[in-house]
Amino acid sequence: MSKSISRRQLLQWSGLSSASLLLNSCGSNLWSKEVGQAIEPLNQATQALLLTQKPVPEYSIDQIEPDKLLINTFAQTPQIDPAKYRLQIEGEVNHPMQLSLGDLQTLPLTSMVIQHVCVEGWAAIVQWGGVRLQELLRLAQPKPNARYVYFKSADGYYESWDLVSATHPQTLMAYQKNGQSLSADNGAPLRLASPIKLGYKQSKWVTQIMLTNQLMPKTGYWEDRGYEWFGGL
Amino acid sequence: MTSARPTKRTKSPRLPTQTLPAKIFHWTNLISLFVMLFSGLQIYNANPVFGGRSGWNFPDYLTLGGWLAGGRNWHFAAMWFYALNLLWYGLYVMVSRRWQIRYASGSDIKALRVSQNAKRKNYALHRLVYTAIIPILVLSIASGLGMYKPASLHWLASLFVDWQTLRTVHFIAVPIFILFTFVHSLLALRVGSIRLIKSMFV
Numbered sequence: 001m002s003k004s005i006s007r008r009q010l011l012q013w014s015g016l017s018s019a020s021l022l023l024n025s026c027g028s029n030l031w032s033k034e035v036g037q038a039i040e041p042l043n044q045a046t047q048a049l050l051l052t053q054k055p056v057p058e059y060s061i062d063q064i065e066p067d068k069l070l071i072n073t074f075a076q077t078p079q080i081d082p083a084k085y086r087l088q089i090e091g092e093v094n095h096p097m098q099l100s101l102g103d104l105q106t107l108p109l110t111s112m113v114i115q116h117v118c119v120e121g122w123a124a125i126v127q128w129g130g131v132r133l134q135e136l137l138r139l140a141q142p143k144p145n146a147r148y149v150y151f152k153s154a155d156g157y158y159e160s161w162d163l164v165s166a167t168h169p170q171t172l173m174a175y176q177k178n179g180q181s182l183s184a185d186n187g188a189p190l191r192l193a194s195p196i197k198l199g200y201k202q203s204k205w206v207t208q209i210m211l212t213n214q215l216m217p218k219t220g221y222w223e224d225r226g227y228e229w230f231g232g233l
Numbered sequence: 234m235t236s237a238r239p240t241k242r243t244k245s246p247r248l249p250t251q252t253l254p255a256k257i258f259h260w261t262n263l264i265s266l267f268v269m270l271f272s273g274l275q276i277y278n279a280n281p282v283f284g285g286r287s288g289w290n291f292p293d294y295l296t297l298g299g300w301l302a303g304g305r306n307w308h309f310a311a312m313w314f315y316a317l318n319l320l321w322y323g324l325y326v327m328v329s330r331r332w333q334i335r336y337a338s339g340s341d342i343k344a345l346r347v348s349q350n351a352k353r354k355n356y357a358l359h360r361l362v363y364t365a366i367i368p369i370l371v372l373s374i375a376s377g378l379g380m381y382k383p384a385s386l387h388w389l390a391s392l393f394v395d396w397q398t399l400r401t402v403h404f405i406a407v408p409i410f411i412l413f414t415f416v417h418s419l420l421a422l423r424v425g426s427i428r429l430i431k432s433m434f435v
């Protein structure tokens with residue numbers, strides 16, 4: 001047990017230091033990890049407190065900013081055959097499921113015009129259309145002990161959310177953007193979209209949704225490199 | 234008013250001594266403000282407010298945190314010290330009536346306009362300058378919270394029209410605070426020399 005933890009920490013450290021070497025050769029990141037660890041519980045509790053199931057006010061169609069949504073990807077863009085695509089829902093649910101795009105499109109379509117905010121500092125008003133994650137979970141029926149939702153993507157990206165944010169009425173598994181079907185760059189065939197989380201929480205190319213009753217050591221691609229886990233807006 | 238003796242009117246303002254709360258506020262404000270400022274510049278560099286990804290970056294020695302996630306860690310830690318410090322001191326200033334005694338009022342404006350006494354005018358200007366910075370301190374919190382929680386605090390963020398305006402307003406505080414620090418320090422020196430500065434810091 002202790003052996004595996006120390007190996008994990010080692011891996012984490014080496015990942016962190018290479019990431020910071022890459023991003024900043026002049027090491028003024030003195031204490032920034034410790035400061036983050038010290039303040040995270042307070043900031044997370046505050047964010048959870050501010051979170052409600054009330055919908056965030058939306059924008060009108062003519063406020064959409066088509067060229068402001070930048071493309072951020074950590075690896076390459078996967079090309080997925082829509083006919084072969086399946087979304088898996090599993091883990092702490094009573095009805096594990098496998099859905100094709102056709103299945104998803106028969107479920108109620110929700111459209112919203114919201115502000116997408118990236119951790120880098122830019123934002124864009126975007127229209128997203130898709131199925132409420134709430135609706136998918138209603139079908140899969142989470143077990144009472146389910147607390148977290150893991151998302152796995154075709155490019156190897158991974159994310160985890162708290163269940164409350166995942167069941168927010170504006171958290172969608174989207175297949176449309178700005179009135180058109182989603183492009184590969186933006187996460188086709190299916191991606192997460194929500195006004196209540198930062199951009200890095202909104203996985204593209206989602207192929208698997210897994211409910212768990214606790215957070216695993218790996219919480220998300222960017223989180224494991226030092227970004228805040230909750231990432232609420 | 235009790236009838237003042239004629240000599241009193243022309244007397245220069247008495248050198249103030251600072252209460253302990255004022256000193257604690259001033260130190261905490263100074264330190265947390267500059268942590269906010271330097272970690273803010275780190276955040277700025279991830280995507281410059283002016284020019285986006287192709288915009289100009291601040292040099293590394295002006296940034297705190299090492300990279301975006303580190304800068305955010307510092308920013309969202311120091312914000313508690315910065316904001317709560319301002320809150321408790323604001324309450325203290327109201328309750329203790331320090332607001333009436335130590336901050337700019339109509340009489341300072343009048344002194345600036347009509348007084349022949351250079352010392353009185355300096356003092357009025359000094360008070361005016363440090364009184365005027367308070368709304369800016371509060372504005373930084375409002376615009377910062379608007380960007381931190383644009384969904385939960387949508388009403389607050391929408392007061393600033395749009396995202397770019399919100400970012401610009403938040404950023405403008407940086408040059409204002411730097412300029413203020415110089416002007417305010419110079420005025421303090423002119424009003425009460427190094428003794429006044431010492432009274433606030435030790």
Ligand code: HEM
Pocket residue numbers: 118119120121122266269270272273274276277278280281282308312313315316373374375376377378380381382400403404406407410
């Ligand atoms: C409680 C108070 C504050 C909060 C909650 C706060 C919050 C934030 C947030 C969320 C960002 C990221 C914005 C983005 O993603 O673009 C930010 C950026 C920034 N902050 Fe603050 N801030 C506060 C006070 C301050 C103060 C006092 C300063 C110092 C002058 C400051 C300077 C900056 C700068 C320079 C940036 C980068 C601008 C940008 O990239 O948009 N902040 N702040």
Ligand code: HEM
Pocket residue numbers: 249255259262263266331335363364366410413414417418421429430431433
């Ligand atoms: C940006 C940073 C600073 C801010 C926001 C700030 C703000 C203030 C405020 C609001 C007061 C009034 C306190 C009161 O009487 O209740 C004050 C007083 C004072 N500050 Fe600062 N200050 C800053 C930096 C400095 C610096 C760098 C110096 C000196 C080098 C300084 C010296 C003083 C002195 C001497 C007083 C007392 C003035 C008096 O009571 O007549 N401050 N400051």
